[in-house]
Amino acid sequence: MSDLIRLTGLRMTGYHGVFDFEKTEGQPFVVDAELELDLTAAARTDNVIDTVSYADVADLIEDVVSKERFDLIETLADTIARAILFSDERIRATTITVHKPRAPLTQEFDDVSITVRRAREDLDPMLVTIGTGSVPRIMKQMEAEAAADNAAPTRDPDLPASFPVRAVLALGSNLGDSRATLASAVDALKAAEGVTLLNTSPLARTKPVGGPDNQRDYLNQVVEIETQLSPHELLNLVQRVEEEHNRVREERWGPRTLDVDIVTYAGAVIDSPRLQVPHPSAAERAFVLLPWSWMDPVALLDGTPVRELAVQAADHGDVERLE
Template sequence: MPSRSDLSDTIRLTGLTATGHHGVFDFEKREGQPFRVDAELTLDFRAAGRSDELQDTVSYVEIAELIEAAITGEPFDLIEALADHLAREILRSDARLLAAEITVHKPQAPLPQSFQDVSVTARRTRADLSPRSVGEDARTSEDAEASAGVGAPEGAATTDAEVRAVLALGSNLGDSTATLASAVTSLRSRAGLRVLAASPLARTRPVGGPPDQPDFLNQVIEVATTKSPQELLALTQQVEAEHHRARGAENGEIHWGPRTLDIDIITYGSARVSTPALQIPHPRAAQRGFVLVPWTWMDPQATLGGVFVAELAAQAADSATVELAEEHLNTGVRP
């Protein structure tokens, strides 16, 4: 049987074009120009070949969205940097990817000579993803675990294949304190996921939905995972179901209504995902004090979209109503 390193299954996406503002010169950043990207992704899609199911392979739709976001996003001086960034971000987006080869074309590069194209190619494998390059902040893995008191044994570090993600948990039905503790324990027990840090519980007022529902208990945790964003979503929904969450209006669920348990993926490294089922970073996290405030309790230096979470929390309309849950008031726990 071939090893993972022998596999040669490939997904190719060729000629994705968008306007970006990358370049050394001021006029390039100001005026923009077209960039074209080719992506060749190495993975094992034998399971998809047998099942004919999208969940068993990597979605080229999501890869295309990630590429477009990088082209149109924050500018780089060099297309070498853009290619390197894209190769790493694509690998981070799905743990099933073994390698990514990215070619960035700059057909309107500012050259006085007559030419057809300028391009660079970067090939990266999972071995190129160091722990500090998969969405970590300045803390080491050991620092994060020591501050949380949870996670892997002493001295264990985030592995090359792991990506750090931030999850937000909420509950306002039943014994919410016990539910959140049980959910974190359940997440910690899952293969391919380690809980690195957890905030104190926050008591918050419901935002949207029926006005007469109970207050929520909310918590933010940081995890390290080898699962893809889609696999992580499936896992969190399994944990919700274990705690009697019935999703969908057909099951009587009210939009923004009461929940036995809600788990949202807020970030997944620095990946961007946009599908009908999943958007990362969470599109409303930057306005939700009930997420931002406990997140700052867990990590005062955390950032979201390049902005300190503490700054976003100060601007969120509901932040003033977020309080340390009474469960912590007499235990010495303080944000």
């Protein structure tokens, strides 16, 4: 069962109808919208970034109603529904009712309305194809904005976040009691000032990638945190956690008691002498991607589903999930 966000009785002027005067003079339309999504994260964090803004949805509906021109309110409702799904991947489905209280009827009536429901699986085959194949302007605009958004911003690694942002960290160990080490490292991150632990993946047993022969298998884990620390401050923190767990840097890809890497930071690109984010090899490492996908099945890395990247990774068959 999904949680719901409802907007009812949104009133605005539109220019829709089969008669010419309807497209030139305009008339009032009323829209009800119901969004199906998971609100668990928002309820837990009390943070607006973890939910869908109903104000943004209302603005989007108004844009479609006021800027497009359709003969049928069926097409209007379908366009609104698809635009909403396209606007935020967290929305699983939406139900849209369009009321046309001044429809050109000769009889007395209270209202004329239609209701459509569209789910995310309905989006791909006809992402922006409406009616006879025309693409409404609002959808073209949204496509352009989405393409621009895919260019991740470059971030100053010394600049703290102005509000809490999310980061994904990858942990690994193949010396000593690795299971206890990972548990202790997660506890240290959880207790660190300026960090909130949001989620942890199951453990994975993995084969070593690179480095000397005859290494032990690794235990790997991925965690998601929220922080306002700058990227370099977060790097200082994870390196301190490594040192507290006797990490020694003597050999590249050699055995280690603990390795903690910053995989992502607020969807930003960071390129400094000390830190590169997204982590340069994360997209090719199933020992990172698979635990990450177990923790968050809808996670994306550079716009690609993490679960898809994991299947393509060369070491995919060498990762074993530990319950």
